Amino acid sequence: METTQRNTEHISDLFEKMGGAVTDGFPAIHSPVSHTEAGTPYLRAPGVVMLARPQTNVAGLAGFLEGFDPDLNFPEYVNDPTPLPDSSQLCKTAGQLCYASFGPRRTTNENAAAYIGRLTSAGHGSVLEHANFSFLLYGISRSVTHELVRHRAGVGFSQISQRYVSGSVLRFVERPEYTEDAELHRLFEERADRAAAEYEEMAGRLLEYQEGGNTMLSADYKTDARKKVQQTARSLLPNETEAPMVFTGNVRALRHIVEMRADAHAESEIRNLAVRLFLCLREADHILFGDYVLDTLPDGTHTVATEHRKA
Numbered sequence: 001m002e003t004t005q006r007n008t009e010h011i012s013d014l015f016e017k018m019g020g021a022v023t024d025g026f027p028a029i030h031s032p033v034s035h036t037e038a039g040t041p042y043l044r045a046p047g048v049v050m051l052a053r054p055q056t057n058v059a060g061l062a063g064f065l066e067g068f069d070p071d072l073n074f075p076e077y078v079n080d081p082t083p084l085p086d087s088s089q090l091c092k093t094a095g096q097l098c099y100a101s102f103g104p105r106r107t108t109n110e111n112a113a114a115y116i117g118r119l120t121s122a123g124h125g126s127v128l129e130h131a132n133f134s135f136l137l138y139g140i141s142r143s144v145t146h147e148l149v150r151h152r153a154g155v156g157f158s159q160i161s162q163r164y165v166s167g168s169v170l171r172f173v174e175r176p177e178y179t180e181d182a183e184l185h186r187l188f189e190e191r192a193d194r195a196a197a198e199y200e201e202m203a204g205r206l207l208e209y210q211e212g213g214n215t216m217l218s219a220d221y222k223t224d225a226r227k228k229v230q231q232t233a234r235s236l237l238p239n240e241t242e243a244p245m246v247f248t249g250n251v252r253a254l255r256h257i258v259e260m261r262a263d264a265h266a267e268s269e270i271r272n273l274a275v276r277l278f279l280c281l282r283e284a285d286h287i288l289f290g291d292y293v294l295d296t297l298p299d300g301t302h303t304v305a306t307e308h309r310k311a
């Protein structure tokens with residue numbers, strides 16, 4: 001119990017240390033923007049903003065529960081005095097429907113953590129698929145998002161299109177390994193400036209080529225014409241280019257992603273993202289994400305793990 005308490009405090013401390021804040025029930029860890037001397041914008045850490053979380057209407061069950069034998073006392077289910085995060089409540093109610101566990105002998109909300117623990121330890125994770133969370137993710141590089149989109153089950157992605165946006169929104173992401181060393185940092189800034197300048201130069205040259213009548217670049221509509229220039233010019237952008245997205249996952253998928261990507265063996269940039277995602281999820285629901293233990297590696301970075309992997 002003491003260890004659990006310490007771990008919970010440790011997790012909340014890290015959320016705050018990373019600049020995390022909860023506004024109207026929505027946790028976020030923002031990431032500041034820096035600029036090179038030439039003015040090229042870049043970020044050094046992922047920004048994670050929870051955009052959507054479940055809202056559960058337990059009272060709505062009343063009309064259904066009242067339709068059973070009054071001796072079963074089902075309607076009292078909606079009067080449980082212990083409030084739960086809506087996401088936990090949704091998953092617990094879904095699980096309890098399976099066995100019509102609405103009567104007085106059911107697991108009450110007071111013991112929701114043990115109930116969810118039984119599901120995750122037994123691998124009965126399908127009820128966790130009801131609760132979805134959506135995030136804005138920014139300050140993440142193209143190489144990180146390439147790894148994240150390998151997760152297919154239970155997730156949705158909407159990512160910035162380098163075909164549709166111009167160089168005016170180009171930003172870069174500095175790897176944590178570069179930030180402490182002056183020379184590596186200088187080289188990163190030099191590369192970011194160079195990539196931004198080369199992109200502008202290439203887009204300009206392609207535009208001239210297009211206006212000169214090149215058939216591969218020509219298009220009937222202005223948007224299509226711009227897209228053809230941008231889809232070609234983007235080929236020179238490095239993996240360090242920022243690639244923000246809106247990302248949605250159900251709790252079963254999110255748990256799996258945290259387990260795979262906040263693991264010590266995961267690549268350090270995606271691990272940093274997964275740890276921040278976890279911290280926001282844990283702030284939002286201390287029950288569905290209550291079995292995870294946060295650890296600090298000798299290099300000062302963090303990992304998250306649970307004994308109930310892959311619910």
Ligand SMILES: Cc1cc2nc3c(=O)[nH]c(=O)nc-3n(C[C@H](O)[C@H](O)[C@H](O)COP(=O)(O)OP(=O)(O)OC[C@H]3O[C@@H](n4cnc5c(N)ncnc54)[C@H](O)[C@@H]3O)c2cc1C
Nearest residue numbers: 147149150151152153154253256257260261263265266267
């Ligand atoms: C440390 C690390 C190193 C990696 N290295 C490489 C690498 O070198 N090269 C590389 O290509 N990838 C690599 N990957 C990516 C990895 O192989 C997976 O593609 C990625 O982690 C997605 O996870 P997932 O397969 O569990 O899929 P998810 O989409 O997250 O699916 C969750 C679970 O649903 C089930 N599932 C999903 N889709 C299917 C399906 N079509 N059929 C049956 N079951 C399904 C599986 O049980 C799966 O585990 C690496 C990942 C990690 C974490």
